[in-house]
Amino acid sequence: MFGINNAIDKALNAYEKGEYEKSYALCCELLKSDSQNTCVLITIGNIFYMQNKYAEAVKYYEKAIDVDSKNYSALINLANSCYEIKQFSKAIRYAKIASEIYPKEKLSYTIMGNSYSELEGYEASINCFMKALSIDPYDAWLYNYISQSYQKNGNYKASLKNAWKAVQLGSEIENAHHINLGYLFYEIGTEKGLDSIKECVALWYKNYGQNPIVSYMCKALVGSKKVSQAEQEYVEDIFDIFAPDFESVLASLDYQAPRLIEEMLSNIYQQQRGEKLRILDLGCGTGLCGKFLQKYAKPKGLEGVDLSAKMLEEAERKKVYYNLVQEDINSYLTQNTKLYDLMVSSDVFTYFGRLDELFENINKNLENNGRLIFSISENNQDKNNYTLHPSGRFLHNINYVKNMLEKNGFQMEKTAHEKLRNEGEKKVMGYIISAKKIS
Numbered sequence: 001m002f003g004i005n006n007a008i009d010k011a012l013n014a015y016e017k018g019e020y021e022k023s024y025a026l027c028c029e030l031l032k033s034d035s036q037n038t039c040v041l042i043t044i045g046n047i048f049y050m051q052n053k054y055a056e057a058v059k060y061y062e063k064a065i066d067v068d069s070k071n072y073s074a075l076i077n078l079a080n081s082c083y084e085i086k087q088f089s090k091a092i093r094y095a096k097i098a099s100e101i102y103p104k105e106k107l108s109y110t111i112m113g114n115s116y117s118e119l120e121g122y123e124a125s126i127n128c129f130m131k132a133l134s135i136d137p138y139d140a141w142l143y144n145y146i147s148q149s150y151q152k153n154g155n156y157k158a159s160l161k162n163a164w165k166a167v168q169l170g171s172e173i174e175n176a177h178h179i180n181l182g183y184l185f186y187e188i189g190t191e192k193g194l195d196s197i198k199e200c201v202a203l204w205y206k207n208y209g210q211n212p213i214v215s216y217m218c219k220a221l222v223g224s225k226k227v228s229q230a231e232q233e234y235v236e237d238i239f240d241i242f243a244p245d246f247e248s249v250l251a252s253l254d255y256q257a258p259r260l261i262e263e264m265l266s267n268i269y270q271q272q273r274g275e276k277l278r279i280l281d282l283g284c285g286t287g288l289c290g291k292f293l294q295k296y297a298k299p300k301g302l303e304g305v306d307l308s309a310k311m312l313e314e315a316e317r318k319k320v321y322y323n324l325v326q327e328d329i330n331s332y333l334t335q336n337t338k339l340y341d342l343m344v345s346s347d348v349f350t351y352f353g354r355l356d357e358l359f360e361n362i363n364k365n366l367e368n369n370g371r372l373i374f375s376i377s378e379n380n381q382d383k384n385n386y387t388l389h390p391s392g393r394f395l396h397n398i399n400y401v402k403n404m405l406e407k408n409g410f411q412m413e414k415t416a417h418e419k420l421r422n423e424g425e426k427k428v429m430g431y432i433i434s435a436k437k438i439s
């Protein structure tokens, strides 16, 4: 008995230290003599969970429940894993059993709430979050979730009230609550007109304007003309939050920019049979461009730079980039000493208003006759060179882009006027541009 406990302790110890392979091996050894040991089964489930292998985790939590149907840890972890693999009804079923075992534990209600919300059962989801709030009335995330359920249900007033509460209760580093509030303002402004949110935005700015993310979002919402680039902290935070769902959300918006860039690339380089390139993907994100850039790149010749660590984690998984760097594009380019044959940038310059510094830096890092192929969103709002849209994205005038390219040693080679993606019922139009370095 002492021997088994000692072995379980070792496996748990290794798990706690993040030594998952070692812990897994010890657990498997233990299962040989006691295949019904719930602690070991749950630990294996946890090992898979921590490595984002949720379907595998589910199998082991289910085995633990077969042995002990009232095991709270197995049930709650199983509910969480089912949620992660989008088996929402199953997640609700197990979270409900867990809530009956520990009715004073908010997590089971939170999982149920989020699962109902995914199934578009917004009333049920709000009820579950309310139950969780009755256990912990100071949980900012619960207010955030309630706000999102009300928003999806079209009840903007209740959504705003709860989003505001989340902001008030959230710690200073929890920018996610501010971002949620900002997007809510954007959605209401788009639907009911920006005047309808003016006062609320002013209040938000008055209370939290020292936070760079709030300051940037407020400036975008009121159409400030003084901003020339998105705040780095804003870009980092929104894309860190967005990263796990980026590709599925963008697919649902019929995101075309990478495909259009690929098309232009293949038109240009079809002549150059066999000659491989050193390529830099500027703002590579999750690596949607990397997938097709690989075939044009020299061995070890494809690199990416991006501000968001979480987007880069997704890109890393594609195993197509030789090198990925987490940095602002301009600071990377000012320190880099290598020269590239091609730089590509898909849906990234929309976070820059002014383009002169960017184009100057790109030029310095390109070989003679090297190319820059990129997308921009079209400024169809006013006659300005660029304008900051309430969404926090910049729209550019094509003549301004051309001038900036020419001023910085490029010749605009090809342009294609295209739909880049949808936003609601509208098309977001823009340009795919190829520019060649001539001086």
Ligand SMILES: C[S@@+](CC[C@H](N)C(=O)[O-])C[C@H]1O[C@@H](n2cnc3c(N)ncnc32)[C@H](O)[C@@H]1O
Residues within 6 Å of the ligand: 235, 236, 239, 257, 258, 282, 283, 284, 285, 286, 287, 288, 289, 305, 306, 307, 308, 311, 327, 328, 329, 330, 345, 346, 347, 348, 351
């Ligand atoms: C809309 S995503 C596009 C990602 C990818 N290029 C694609 O088409 O799927 C914009 C990306 O640009 C990155 N980004 C924006 N501004 C940046 C900057 N100043 N420096 C580095 N990356 C930036 C963001 O972090 C984000 O990953």
